Amino acid sequence: MRSQSSVMLMLLLLSSPLRASSSSTPPIPGMDTILERYENYSYAERHQLPINDPHLQSQGRWSMECPKLMSRIEVLQRTIRNLGGEEIDPMSLRELQQLEQQIDTALKRVRSRKNQLFHESISDLQKKERSLSEQNGMLSKKLKHNEKESSTGDEDEQSEQQQQQQNNGEMGLSQQYFVPPQPMQIQRQLGAASTSKTTQQQQQQQIPLWMLPFVHE
Structure with a gap:
């Protein structure tokens, strides 16, 4: 006890408080x-x-x-x-110096840990940036490929439409400028051809046989 x-x-x-004020005590x-x-x-x-x-x-x-x-x-x-x-x-001067050293040591540790976390955060952000850049590149390539396929399909469709329009135009022109012969003209042409043939046969009958080769020449 x-x-x-x-x-x-x-x-x-x-x-x-007497410790700080009294100077006579040991x-x-x-x-x-x-x-x-x-x-x-x-x-x-x-x-x-x-x-x-x-x-x-x-x-x-x-x-x-x-x-x-x-x-x-x-x-x-x-x-x-x-x-x-x-x-x-x-606190005495020595105690204050010890306290200052403790605070400095603690502050260095805190700053070291803070810098470590800061660098780790930067590294993570850089990894995310690279990943997003790769994804962006893949999406850009895919978009260009889709645009190319779409433009190729549009060109083929447009070419087919132009070819079809051209064919339809040619058929319309041929139908427009084609005039079927009249029945009287056909009969006249047939009659003229028959008359010419009959006349030629009659002439051949009137010409001597030895002159026929010269006539055909």
Whole structure:
């Protein structure tokens, strides 16, 4: 119990504003030294407990562990506040330098991790850009192929239409300029041909036989 009382007294003196204002009092040891002394006292008292009473051992162990845990919690909370820039007025120059080194080390780690994530993000964006570029190229080729097939089909269809129109025009012209012969003209032509043939036969009958070869020439 004496060690617990001394620990509590030192904690009160450490957190008291008199530490910063009084210059005649001797320097108070640091928190790490206080905790080390407390652990030594606790270890000594722990081994003085009766061995044949488990309940008493457990109770004594927890009664000694609780102040130690509370002290460590207080130290950690104060360290966190100091890292956040709070309650740094009572700190000495050496403590401030140590705190600055801790903050610089933490800041370097934070920046290193941030740069790593930044480069990873850039790499992912570049991969996405290449993938989108490849997809764009494939879609462009497919679109050009479809346009080429469509234009070829339109040209074939247009050529067929022009050929059909040309054929229809030729048929219309032939029907337009074709005039069927009249029946009287046919009879006249047949009569003229028959008369010419009859006249030729009569002439052949009147010409002597030895003159026929000369006539055909």
